Structure formats: C-alpha cells, structure tokens
Amino acid sequence: MDLTLKLKRKKPRHSLVARVLHWLYAPSVLTCIWSGFYINRPAKIYGFRNMNSAQKAHFIAQFTLIFAFLARVYYAFQKKNYKEILPNRQTIQNLPRFVRYELFLNSKKPQFPKYNPGQKLLFTGFVLLLPLQILTGLALYFQDSWQKTTKIAKGLNYLRQLHFLVALGNAILVAGHLYFVFTQGFKTLKSIFTGYK
Ligand code: HEM
C-alpha cells in the first residue's frame, strides 16, 4: 500500500492540537524554571544580562503557560483524553512490574496503554502543581488585586517561598519526564514532533 495512504489511515499517537499545545507549555515551563531560578539567586551561568531580562522572560513564559495550560485542560475534557494521562486502577496494578523493569530486575520490557505508570504519575504531578504555580504566580504579579491569596499564604514573603518550592517540585517532575522521554527510544521522541511513532 502507498505509504502516504497508510499514514493517513493510521491514528496519530499525538493529535496536532496536543502537539502544538505541548510545544507551547513545555518551553514556557522550562523558561519559567530557568528565569525563576535566576530571579531567586542571580548568577552568570543562566545567561541573562540582568534582572530585567530575566523578569521579561518570566513574564512572557508565565502568560504563555497560563494560556496553554487552560487550553490543554479544555482539550482533555472535550476529547476525553484525560483518561490517557491520569492514572487509574490498572496503572497502580502495573506499577510493581514497571518499577522492576526500571530497576533492571526484569529484562523484558512491559507493555502499557500509551503512557507508562511513571509518566502517568509525573503528568498527574503537573496537573496538581501547575495550578498552584499559576495561582501563587498570579498573586505575586497582581499583588494589589490578589491580596486575599497573599493573606492565605501569611504574607508576600511566604507566598514567594511557596512559589519557589512549587517551582522546585515542577523542576523535579520535568527531570523525571525527560528521563523517560530519552530512555524510551527515538520513535517516541519523534512522535511529539510528527504525531506518529
Ligand atoms: C512552571 C511555572 C513557573 C515556575 C517554575 C516559576 C518559578 C519562579 C521562581 C523560582 C521565582 C523566583 C521566586 C523567588 O524570588 O524566590 C519566580 C518569581 C516570580 N514568578 Fe514564577 N514561576 C512559574 C510560573 C509563574 C506564573 C504562571 C506567574 C504569574 C502569572 C509567575 C509569576 C512570578 C512573579 C510575579 C515572580 C516575581 C518576579 C520578581 O520578583 O520580579 N510565575 N517564579
């Protein structure tokens, strides 16, 4: 059969919308982490000329992230693909088999529906931590109109520390995600660009 015809018939692993959104929120999260860590403790290694350029980068990335995150949540519910991302009972049952394979105690690669339990748990981490990052970030940005949130956090300094702690959590999740991405083989990596494995 003609290859193009075959590609047309095959269902993509990642739809165009999912891929476009991934390549909006992923660089935004990475830029927020990079510029945020500079804002917390400026150092030459980050490559920013000064605080102003780091703040500008954070500003652009933070609002791109908010848009892309909300759009992804909407798309997840509209297409019901949140079921692929969030763990279920089967994910928990598969966890010991997955951990044994990751710890090199089992050489046969287990098969899972779309995402492995590790990726699913990391994605759930993003689903929980990104809203907290966005809420604390908005309260830091709109200090006058978000005073109630600042009060809940017991002051601006605690709010800033909370935003920083959540950023650490997100950085760990990203590291885990990239570990799985780069150990799953080139075909999986390719699929987030082309849609197909
Ligand atoms: C994954 C997303 C994000 C990460 C990893 C992140 C990380 C950080 C970090 C580490 C800091 C430095 C905190 C400190 O001073 O110790 C910071 C500052 C800040 N972030 Fe975020 N952030 C993210 C998203 C957002 C969002 C969505 C907003 C707002 C809508 C936001 C608004 C701010 C503001 C206003 C500051 C203070 C900047 C300044 O002092 O000039 N951040 N962020």
Ligand code: HEM
């Ligand atoms: C350069 C950095 C990154 C690369 C190369 C990358 C690569 C990938 C790949 C290959 C997949 C598909 C995995 C599969 O099919 O099994 C994926 C999915 C995903 N990635 Fe990333 N990623 C990156 C950064 C990020 C960041 C920073 C986030 C933070 C939110 C993130 C969140 C996700 C999510 C939520 C999915 C599931 C997408 C969906 O089902 O629509 N990625 N990524």
